[in-house]
Amino acid sequence: MFLKTELQWNVVIPAESLDAKGLMLQKAIVVRLLDEFSKRKATKDLGYLLALTTVEKIGEGKVRQHTGDVLFPVTFSAISFKLFRGEILEGLVHKVLKQGVILRCGPIENVYLSSSKMPDYKYVPGENPLFMNDKMSKIGKGVTLRFIVIGAKWLEAEREFQALVGLHADYLGPVS
């Protein structure tokens, strides 16, 4: 689900980039914030950070002792994408393996649908391997699937999520 949330982060402006031209300061804060926002990539609670929409408020700066850097509390709105257990979503198959398929959904590349979570589909090997059921419904590369989220795991080191999904409910499977 895409979410719109309000966040408050502290932005640190190094002492050497503070100059007499006060007008530049606001720009420097926003540039710094944007930079940190895209570097952060994702957080465990909010999911992937897509875009910063509006800067609501830049609070009063506090000078840090010793370094002389100035820290500004900034309140802003942003859009994020988070998977919830039990949520139904659509995604695009981009890899077919013997054990299952891997989908893309929103910013997430590692959405795994194991063959054990689509029991009526059988693996069909070949140049373009795919999964197929008795009703000739096919799951191969480039197919759009509707699935249910079984679980999502946060990988701290990579700052990424991995998700497990299934087709074990009504109205799930390939969509045209």
Added chain:
Amino acid sequence: MSGEEEENAAELKIGDEFLKAKCLMNCEVSLILEHKFEQLQQMSDDPRNQVSQVFEKSLQYVKRFSRYKNPDAVKQVREILSRYQLTEFELCVLGNLCPETVEEAIAMVPSIKAKGRVHDDEAIDKMLNDLALIKKFE
């Protein structure tokens, strides 16, 4: 969620902070990101320098998975769904998946039929018809 109760979107157990958060439909995100992308293009010669991978992948995704493209239609979808006492989360799932039948809608958003909710099949049917109409006249 800090584990006190297991998360399950089908029963709307997604944590209080998210129940209150504003959810966005794919088509709404598509409008916002495209606008943002244009802004960035005007600001720099090579927009790829400025756009993060997360942004780029999300934009591709919402472009492909938006049921409504026209900004007026997107607005109408939210307006119409807002009349049916749905939570933000339910509203967006329905707007994203556009179920065609009452049975399908309940499968996609089981919580709309939960105890204490006011949705009978007739109300859900009317809601789906309203949605289909927007699509038709888009």
